[in-house]
Amino acid sequence: MKLATFLLDGQRRVGALTERGLAVLDTPPGADLGELLRQGASLATLQALAQRSHQTVDPDAVTLLAPAAQPAKIICVGLNYADHTKESPYEQPDYPTLFLRATTSLTAHGAAIERPLASDSLDFEGEMVVVLGQGGRHIPKERALDCVFGYAVGNEVSVREYQFKSPQWTVGKNFDGTGAWGPYLVTADDLPAGGAGLKIETRLNGQTVQSSNTAEMIHDVASVIATVSEAMTLQPGDIIFSGTPAGVGLGRTPKLYMHAGDVVEVEIERIGLLRNTIRDEQRA
Numbered sequence: 173m174k175l176a177t178f179l180l181d182g183q184r185r186v187g188a189l190t191e192r193g194l195a196v197l198d199t200p201p202g203a204d205l206g207e208l209l210r211q212g213a214s215l216a217t218l219q220a221l222a223q224r225s226h227q228t229v230d231p232d233a234v235t236l237l238a239p240a241a242q243p244a245k246i247i248c249v250g251l252n253y254a255d256h257t258k259e260s261p262y263e264q265p266d267y268p269t270l271f272l273r274a275t276t277s278l279t280a281h282g283a284a285i286e287r288p289l290a291s292d293s294l295d296f297e298g299e300m301v302v303v304l305g306q307g308g309r310h311i312p313k314e315r316a317l318d319c320v321f322g323y324a325v326g327n328e329v330s331v332r333e334y335q336f337k338s339p340q341w342t343v344g345k346n347f348d349g350t351g352a353w354g355p356y357l358v359t360a361d362d363l364p365a366g367g368a369g370l371k372i373e374t375r376l377n378g379q380t381v382q383s384s385n386t387a388e389m390i391h392d393v394a395s396v397i398a399t400v401s402e403a404m405t406l407q408p409g410d411i412i413f414s415g416t417p418a419g420v421g422l423g424r425t426p427k428l429y430m431h432a433g434d435v436v437e438v439e440i441e442r443i444g445l446l447r448n449t450i451r452d453e454q455r456a
Contacts, residue, residue: 173219174356174444175322177204179235187229188222189356194234195225205357206240206409209305209321215359236355238280239303239324245410246273248328248345249396252389252415259423261336268391268399273328273413277346281355281446285329286453287432288347293332294430294450297416298374298382298438300367301326301353302393307406316397319406320360323367325446326353327374327438328413332422332429351413356444363442366393371441372417377434384417386440391415 174189183201186208187194198221199208208218250269251257257264279285287294305321328351335344345351364370367386374382391399396412421428430436434450 173215173222173359173362175205175218175239175359176231176354176356177237177239178231179237180229184237188218188225189231190222190228193228194231195222196227196229197221197225204237204240206243209240209303209409210244210407212408214305215321215361236281238278238354239357240409240411241278242275243409243411244407245404246275246278246351246413247400247410248273248413249391249415250341252391253384253417254388254390255384255418256416256420256423259418259420264390268396270400271341271345273351274346276348277351279349279352279448281352281448283349283352283448284451285350285352285436285448286348287430287450288331289453289455291331291333292429292431295330295332295421296374296376296381296430296436297328297330297420298372299326299328299413299416300370300372300386300440300443302367302412302414303357304406304410304412305408307408307410309401309405311398311401311406313394313398316394317360317366319397320393321408322357322359323363323443324353324357325438325440325444326351326413327436327446327448328416352446352448353411354446358443368392370443373439374419375437375439376428376430381428382417382419386414388417389415
């Protein structure tokens with residue numbers, strides 16, 4: 173099932189994509205998918221709501237939002253494709269390279285990503301996003317995929333100059349509105365286990381700049397969930413940006429960064445297409 177959060181009559185609503193369009197689910201107006209998951213909504217519950225829906229809307233006629241606006245945790249995995257590590261200034265670590273994003277760093281399909289006033293080093297990073305439907309602590313790897321509700325397309329955009337100002341990457345990964353994801357969440361039952369074996373591609377102004385397969389991840393989804401849960405309690409609605417393959421602008425000579433007017437697309441087989449434009453931040 174493909175699910176989306178969108179604006180309808182000025183309010184956030186959740187819908188399921190059908191042949192007729194987005195079937196509007198009978199959920200509290202203002203709630204998004206993340207909130208429904210935090211409240212305990214299951215796949216069966218959402219399927220039943222979709223079957224009972226009496227209203228459909230054209231997805232091209234509404235504003236699609238990020239599936240969840242305020243996940244409790246946004247966990248990111250760096251250096252999770254060996255070819256990307258080789259193009260970076262790092263050695264391949266044995267332990268997953270984990271860092272966090274703030275909710276203010278997220279944005280949606282169709283939204284403009286701003287190239288900040290502070291730097292011109294805005295870089296693309298196509299990634300698969302994992303959305304949790306269940307959580308817990310000390311989750312065994314063999315049960316970790318039971319926690320996954322679904323998957324989405326992501327672009328974990330980085331401001332490289334600020335990423336490398338210090339040994340930790342927080343600032344360069346948290347400029348407002350740079351972590352794009354959506355437009356749809358595809359439930360785990362419709363995809364291979366762990367979202368493995370899916371083609372992932374990033375295009376900048378129509379030119380393919382990243383092309384790989386999620387099977388190439390060093391730390392698979394189950395391993396990441398198990399590892400993170402050793403330290404922190406995972407919760408329904410948490411999301412994980414699972415890492416980017418080679419081809420990023422930083423690794424090229426000359427470097428290929430994004431500028432105002434550019435269009436960046438990330439497409440993952442069977443999940444969907446995420447598209448954003450780039451604009452320059454304006455002084456207040």
